[in-house]
Amino acid sequence: xxxxxxxxxxxxxxxxxxxxxxxxxxxxxxxxxxxxxxxxxxxxxxxxxxxxxxxxxxxxxxxxxxxxxxxxxxxxxxxxxxxxxxxxxxxxxxxxxxxxxxxxxxxxxxxxxxxxxxxxxxxxxxxxxxxxxxxxxxxxxxxxxxxxxx
Amino acid sequence: xxxxxxxxxxxxxxxxxxxxxxxxxxxxxxxxxxxxxxxxxxxxxxxxxxxxxxxxxxxxxxxxxxxxxxxxxxxxxxxxxxxxxxxxxxxxxxxxxxxxxxxxxxxxxxxxxxxxxxxxxxxxxxxxxxxxxxxxxxxxxxxxxxxxxxxxxxxxxxxxxxxxxxxxxxxxxxxxxxxxxxxxxxxxxxxxxxxxxxxxxxxxxxxxxxxxxxxxxxxxxxxxxxxxxxxxxxxxxxxxxxxxxxxxxx
Numbered sequence: 256x257x258x259x260x261x262x263x264x265x266x267x268x269x270x271x272x273x274x275x276x277x278x279x280x281x282x283x284x285x286x287x288x289x290x291x292x293x294x295x296x297x298x299x300x301x302x303x304x305x306x307x308x309x310x311x312x313x314x315x316x317x318x319x320x321x322x323x324x325x326x327x328x329x330x331x332x333x334x335x336x337x338x339x340x341x342x343x344x345x346x347x348x349x350x351x352x353x354x355x356x357x358x359x360x361x362x363x364x365x366x367x368x369x370x371x372x373x374x375x376x377x378x379x380x381x382x383x384x385x386x387x388x389x390x391x392x393x394x395x396x397x398x399x400x401x402x403x404x405x
Numbered sequence: 406x407x408x409x410x411x412x413x414x415x416x417x418x419x420x421x422x423x424x425x426x427x428x429x430x431x432x433x434x435x436x437x438x439x440x441x442x443x444x445x446x447x448x449x450x451x452x453x454x455x456x457x458x459x460x461x462x463x464x465x466x467x468x469x470x471x472x473x474x475x476x477x478x479x480x481x482x483x484x485x486x487x488x489x490x491x492x493x494x495x496x497x498x499x500x501x502x503x504x505x506x507x508x509x510x511x512x513x514x515x516x517x518x519x520x521x522x523x524x525x526x527x528x529x530x531x532x533x534x535x536x537x538x539x540x541x542x543x544x545x546x547x548x549x550x551x552x553x554x555x556x557x558x559x560x561x562x563x564x565x566x567x568x569x570x571x572x573x574x575x576x577x578x579x580x581x582x583x584x585x586x587x588x589x590x591x592x593x594x595x596x597x598x599x600x601x602x603x604x605x606x607x608x609x610x611x612x613x614x615x616x617x618x619x620x621x622x623x624x625x626x627x628x629x630x631x632x633x634x635x636x637x638x639x640x641x642x643x644x645x646x647x648x649x650x651x652x653x654x655x
Binding site: 256272273274276295296297300303306309310311312314315316317319320322363366367381382384385386 | 406407408409410411412413415435438439442443446455457459483506507508509510512513591592
């Protein structure tokens with residue numbers, strides 16, 4: 256099936272098999288490998304992207320469902336090699352250890368801050384509930400998101 | 406994960422969606438996909454055609470009239486949380502929607518998918534029963550309305566037959582609702598849940614203790630598993646019914 260998808264402001268037209276998961280389309284067809292595959296069962300959130308502005312897990316969508324959609328991946332955050340405010344806050348607060356969950360954490364945090372510029376700690380924790388960090392570094396992740404908020 | 410080969414259709418009207426479902430006995434409706442896609446990865450379901458309901462406008466929207474709520478089947482949990490009509494009329498629906506899984510799942514998962522799955526541990530089935538909701542089902546032979554008591558028929562079985570679609574849920578007015586659950590972790594899968602609705606008399610329904618929501622504490626025969634024994638679930642059921650009824654003001 257032919258689909259047209261806008262990813263990080265660029266429009267792509269591709270022929271995809273309906274059984275192809277959106278995460279594999281993003282990583283393998285578009286070569287945007289920032290979004291990760293962790294559990295592939297919708298639990299870990301490493302594949303989180305913004306889909307028409309909503310945080311979603313791209314391992315639980317088919318690429319064909321995204322026909323006509325506007326997608327933002329972690330690659331959309333930095334521009335010209337400069338980290339954006341959220342990424343800089345993650346760096347400053349040592350909000351990652353192995354880094355595997357970080358792309359999904361960043362996109363969930365961006366979704367939260369897009370909808371709630373000044374979240375409480377409870378709202379931050381609820382906002383990243385769908386993202387699992389197995390280094391258990393949540394304290395610094397919460398601090399980074401707090402620092403990036405207004 | 407590579408899924409088994411499947412065809413895909415994205416109709417833009419209810420009539421076209423029903424026609425697409427009629428093309429194959431093994432066609433499945435795709436709502437939010439937060440269960441179905443994973444079930445397909447595990448090969449527990451192998452539909453040959455997915456009929457994506459995303460663009461069927463007739464399945465969307467929330468309206469309130471004289472305290473009665475109509476909720477389109479494709480309404481997401483996030484939309485239930487954010488709707489002033491839902492929050493103003495039946496705040497328990499907004500709250501319970503916000504206790505399901507996580508942000509990403511709530512942005513995709515739908516109330517129609519939740520009830521049509523008829524998973525005994527889901528949040529909405531007991532609430533639909535206590536609220537005395539009615540379900541509008543459309544198929545090739547027309548439209549019919551089914552009461553919540555008859556909608557849930559078994560584990561993964563509802564009154565929606567192959568080739569049919571749930572279009573909307575209608576919730577009659579009431580004076581108060583309550584919902585209480587013990588879950589596996591915060592906002593996790595329910596071990597036992599209970600809902601109550603007061604409308605003169607108070608009705609309650611218990612989830613996770615039988616194939617479908619149960620409306621009596623007598624003779625319940627809950628399952629035992631790693632999360633709780635049958636005896637523990639029986640104990641929880643009584644406490645959670647009390648909490649739900651207290652919240653409903655009954």
